[in-house]
Amino acid sequence: MKQAEDQQILDWISSKDQKEKGFRSLVEKYKEKLYWHVRRMVLNHDDADDVLQNTFIKVYKSIDHFEGKSSLYTWLYKIATNETLTYLDKNKKYSYDTMEDSEDHPAIKNLKTDPLYDGDEIQFHLERAIGTLPDKQKVVFKMRYYEETPYREIAQILDTSEGALKASYHHAIKKIEEYFKTKELL
Amino acid sequence: MEQNINNEDDYLPEILQKYKGKNPFLVPENYFQHLSDQLIAEANVATLIQNTSEQAVPQNYFESFYDNLNTTILIDDIKSSAKDEDFKVPENYFDSLSQIAY
Numbered sequence: 001m002k003q004a005e006d007q008q009i010l011d012w013i014s015s016k017d018q019k020e021k022g023f024r025s026l027v028e029k030y031k032e033k034l035y036w037h038v039r040r041m042v043l044n045h046d047d048a049d050d051v052l053q054n055t056f057i058k059v060y061k062s063i064d065h066f067e068g069k070s071s072l073y074t075w076l077y078k079i080a081t082n083e084t085l086t087y088l089d090k091n092k093k094y095s096y097d098t099m100e101d102s103e104d105h106p107a108i109k110n111l112k113t114d115p116l117y118d119g120d121e122i123q124f125h126l127e128r129a130i131g132t133l134p135d136k137q138k139v140v141f142k143m144r145y146y147e148e149t150p151y152r153e154i155a156q157i158l159d160t161s162e163g164a165l166k167a168s169y170h171h172a173i174k175k176i177e178e179y180f181k182t183k184e185l186l
Numbered sequence: 187m188e189q190n191i192n193n194e195d196d197y198l199p200e201i202l203q204k205y206k207g208k209n210p211f212l213v214p215e216n217y218f219q220h221l222s223d224q225l226i227a228e229a230n231v232a233t234l235i236q237n238t239s240e241q242a243v244p245q246n247y248f249e250s251f252y253d254n255l256n257t258t259i260l261i262d263d264i265k266s267s268a269k270d271e272d273f274k275v276p277e278n279y280f281d282s283l284s285q286i287a288y
């Protein structure tokens with residue numbers, strides 16, 4: 001099915017009798033992208049499914065107030081990112097302060113037995129290392145490393161400067177590199 | 187450093203370069219096929235619940251509840267006492283009523 005342009009979607013949503021059609025098109029267009037954005041942060045499929053639902057509920061309730069100050073894509077990613085960070089904050093199970101803590105962390109440990117995870121030993125250690133980063137740095141790293149999102153777009157989503165993001169990504173890599181060195185994986 | 191930051195793959199360790207962009211996560215079979223219907227249904231239900239709870243009581247219902255209750259009790263008291271006074275009958279009226287009728 002050909003995906004509708006964002007402006008067409010917004011036009012449908014703003015018209016009373018085509019709102020459902022517009023929302024369905026929006027879901028069709030962005031569900032997978034947003035799912036992967038969330039999943040890479042929360043790691044577990046069920047958690048990602050919950051966050052994605054919360055995201056689209058929020059989108060549905062507030063789409064009438066979308067003012068077009070940013071692109072629809074940026075606005076959606078901003079909501080999904082905020083929902084993810086709120087979720088991680090509420091479920092502290094994903095944050096830990098040191099690499100040692102991360103060793104036994106349930107979110108990481110469960111990956112090994114998760115049938116919906118197909119990573120090898122290096123990818124498993126990579127998740128462990130990423131787990132030691134602060135949540136916002138984690139978002140920056142994952143959006144660059146996995147999704148190759150341009151800094152300009154990440155800056156709009158996280159309301160920060162491109163320079164700060166480049167530095168954050170650079171520091172994240174240094175920390176991950178350090179982790180791999182201590183594990184003698186480099 | 188600025189140059190390094192602009193060419194970020196240059197300072198990415200070899201092992202990270204190898205795994206860049208690779209996704210180790212899977213989803214249940216046909217997950218995305220049913221996802222739209224599921225998400226739309228959830229959004230509709232959430233909106234319905236919100237609307238229902240918003241309409242459950244009139245605006246400021248609980249703020250004015252105590253005053254309204256007192257007023258209702260007062261009105262009820264006045265009605266009751268007015269009823270007692272208005273319909274009083276003379277003493278022994280009913281005892282003598284049958285005799286009067288004959």
